[in-house]
Amino acid sequence: MNGPMVAFACLAGLTLYSAWRVATAPQVTHAALFLAATFAGVAGLFFLLQADFLAAVQLLLYAGAVMTVVIFAIMLSEMREVESDARGWRSLLLSPRLGIVPLVGGVGLAAILLSAYHRAAPSWPLSPLPAAPDSTRFIAHALFHAYALPFEVASVLLLAAMIGAIILTRTEGGAKG
Amino acid sequence: MNGMSLGYVLVRSVILIVLLMSAFAYFMVMERKVIGYFQLRWGPVRVGPWGLLQPLADALKMLAKEDAQPLAADGLVFHVAPALTLFVALAAFAVIPLGPALHIGGFLLPLSIANPSTGLLFVLAVASLGVYGISLGGWASQSKYALLGSLRASAQMVSYELALGMAVISAVVLGGSLSLPRLVAQQSLHTWAFIPDILGFVIFVICSVAETNRAPFDLAEAEGELVAGFHTEYSGFRFASFVMAEYINMFTLSALGALLFLGGWNGPFGLGPSVWWLLTKMALYLFLFIWIRVTFPRIRYDRLMQFGWKVLVPIGFLNLIWISVFVVGGGWR
Numbered sequence: 019m020n021g022p023m024v025a026f027a028c029l030a031g032l033t034l035y036s037a038w039r040v041a042t043a044p045q046v047t048h049a050a051l052f053l054a055a056t057f058a059g060v061a062g063l064f065f066l067l068q069a070d071f072l073a074a075v076q077l078l079l080y081a082g083a084v085m086t087v088v089i090f091a092i093m094l095s096e097m098r099e100v101e102s103d104a105r106g107w108r109s110l111l112l113s114p115r116l117g118i119v120p121l122v123g124g125v126g127l128a129a130i131l132l133s134a135y136h137r138a139a140p141s142w143p144l145s146p147l148p149a150a151p152d153s154t155r156f157i158a159h160a161l162f163h164a165y166a167l168p169f170e171v172a173s174v175l176l177l178a179a180m181i182g183a184i185i186l187t188r189t190e191g192g193a194k195g
Numbered sequence: 196m197n198g199m200s201l202g203y204v205l206v207r208s209v210i211l212i213v214l215l216m217s218a219f220a221y222f223m224v225m226e227r228k229v230i231g232y233f234q235l236r237w238g239p240v241r242v243g244p245w246g247l248l249q250p251l252a253d254a255l256k257m258l259a260k261e262d263a264q265p266l267a268a269d270g271l272v273f274h275v276a277p278a279l280t281l282f283v284a285l286a287a288f289a290v291i292p293l294g295p296a297l298h299i300g301g302f303l304l305p306l307s308i309a310n311p312s313t314g315l316l317f318v319l320a321v322a323s324l325g326v327y328g329i330s331l332g333g334w335a336s337q338s339k340y341a342l343l344g345s346l347r348a349s350a351q352m353v354s355y356e357l358a359l360g361m362a363v364i365s366a367v368v369l370g371g372s373l374s375l376p377r378l379v380a381q382q383s384l385h386t387w388a389f390i391p392d393i394l395g396f397v398i399f400v401i402c403s404v405a406e407t408n409r410a411p412f413d414l415a416e417a418e419g420e421l422v423a424g425f426h427t428e429y430s431g432f433r434f435a436s437f438v439m440a441e442y443i444n445m446f447t448l449s450a451l452g453a454l455l456f457l458g459g460w461n462g463p464f465g466l467g468p469s470v471w472w473l474l475t476k477m478a479l480y481l482f483l484f485i486w487i488r489v490t491f492p493r494i495r496y497d498r499l500m501q502f503g504w505k506v507l508v509p510i511g512f513l514n515l516i517w518i519s520v521f522v523v524g525g526g527w528r
Contacts, residue, residue: 021201047272047334054327061320065311074316082323086353089327093334093346154313154373 025066033059041120050088057081071154208308212285219442220250226485233489260431265336268428272335277429277436280328284440284447287321290314291450292376294460294470306470313373315363318451319356322406325444326352329408332437333425344424347414347496352406354503359402361511365395365518366455379459383468387458391521394514396456398507403448404487405503407441411491414499449480 036055043049057080064073161169224239224246231238239246264273289308296305311317326349333345366388370378382388389396405412426437453459453476460473494502 024201045269047269047331051272051275051331054324058324070311070313071316074311074313074320077320078316078323082320082326086323086326086330086349089330089334090349093330093342154316 022066026063029059029062029066033063046092047089050085050092053088054081054085057085069153071157204308207305208289211288211308215285215288215443215446216439218446219439220254222442222446222481223253224249229482229485230489233486254435257432257435262431262433263428265338265428267337269335269337272331274433276328276332276335277433277440280325280332280440281436281443283321283324283328284443287318287325287447288443288450290317290375291447291454292379293450293473295376295468310374310376314375315367315373315378315451315455318447319360319363322444322447323356325440328437328440329425332429336425336428338428341425341427344427348408348425351408351412351414351499351503354500355402355405355412355507358398358503358507358511359406361508361515362395362399362402363451363455365392365511365515368515368518368522371522375454375459379454379461382458383461387456387461389456392456392514392518394510395518396452398511398514399452399456400483401507403445403452404484405499406448407444407484409441409445409484410488411493412499413493414496445481445484446477449477449484452480453477 033056036052036059039052040049040056043052057076061073061076061081064070064076227249228238228246239249242248242252264270290311292305292307292310292314294306296303298304307314329352330345330349333341333343333348336342366378367373369388369392370381372378372381378388408414426434429437450473453473457476457480458472460468460470462469462472466472
């Protein structure tokens with residue numbers, strides 16, 4: 019076992035365990051914390067793959083911004099505990115949160131993703147980029163040259179969402195701020 | 196990887212943590228002394244010569260205190276929050292380079308734990324996680340004062356992060372890299388970045404005070420209204436972790452300010468690079484933190500948010516445009 023292998027095992031374990039706890043934690047705040055840990059674990063895996071930029075953005079956007087909004091929403095609502103739906107083995111097996119259905123769904127989704135990856139694998143560059151440690155430049159080039167139009171379309175979508183939020187929270191009759 | 200074993204990294208991490216902790220302890224003494232002199236008092240003088248053993252006494256007192264926890268508190272989150280805050284503060288410092296790598300008898304000693312090509316982005320990303328500890332700590336205490344304090348603190352940190360980002364991006368555009376050593380190298384080739392980018396530097400200083408929730412931006416712990424804000428219910432070592440995290444965040448931001456705008460480890464007047472230059476600049480920057488703290492009274496909360504969104508962010512944008520024009524029109528290159 020060398021350093022990267024140990025790091026990979028720790029990070030993968032952390033990610034899987036906290037992803038499992040997101041679904042099973044009885045308290046919403048705990049689930050949010052575990053979701054944050056999942057995001058951080060994925061960022062660590064990106065770091066291990068030497069995708070510095072992706073890792074930093076994963077931390078900044080998902081673990082930072084998205085989770086802050088989630089935690090704010092939880093703090094400002096009265097939501098604390100999820101109703102326990104597990105009374106006895108029968109209801110535990112049939113529960114939509116802990117039972118058979120999410121297990122089958124999860125395993126099925128993983129199988130689909132793996133098979134899709136295997137189909138696409140030949141066209142996927144498996145060897146690491148030769149001597150291109152500056153992944154930021156690479157991503158910026160792709161984003162602002164080849165994929166400039168999709169990038170702009172995504173920002174229009176965000177703008178529409180922002181305008182929607184403003185309309186939803188606007189008080190009737192245009193109260194003065 | 197790169198001939199650096201996990202053990203070597205661990206050893207350097209432990210050394211860095213010990214250094215940061217002792218720097219924290221003695222910065223506290225310095226702060227109390229300086230504030231004392233500003234207010235025509237002596238500051239701590241009783242424990243040891245010139246009060247130099249004060250941090251030991253403080254640490255002993257903190258450790259000996261009862262570890263109280265409110266009955267209604269959420270156990271797990273209440274315990275995780277201070278640890279998370281401290282961890283995030285320490286992790287952000289890991290990619291801060293204190294100087295060029297040292298060669299001691301053929302033995303390579305890099306002066307940072309890791310040096311990713313996107314080091315600056317990593318610092319910002321990790322620092323943005325600091326909000327968690329504060330908002331969760333306040334929430335888990337299940338007390339009105341703590342909750343209000345944590346809401347204020349997190350809203351303030353999220354708002355000022357934007358203006359801070361604007362100032363940092365202007366330095367990145369100027370230097371053309373996200374790697375901290377490369378930004379310093381750029382400044383050694385040309386001038387220090389604050390000369391064309393003085394607005395960015397001023398915004399960075401203001402935002403770094405706001406990001407660490409210190410006076411005059413310490414609305415989150417306004418004693419008169421909120422008792423002590425988000426850490427009202429904490430005591431003993433958990434309280435100390437919050438304080439420690441605040442001071443280590445100050446070290447990180449002062450190092451970042453020195454690296455981005457003040458030429459990093461390059462000496463003034465063409466003097467050669469050295470770790471001591473960076474440490475001197477950090478010390479001056481930290482002194483500025485204290486100076487601001489003793490000079491200005493606390494700002495009202497709505498004014499604070501207005502100042503952040505309606506003054507700093509627009510000026511940050513304008514400054515970014517000016518720096519882009521400067522770079523495109525020849526500038527440094």
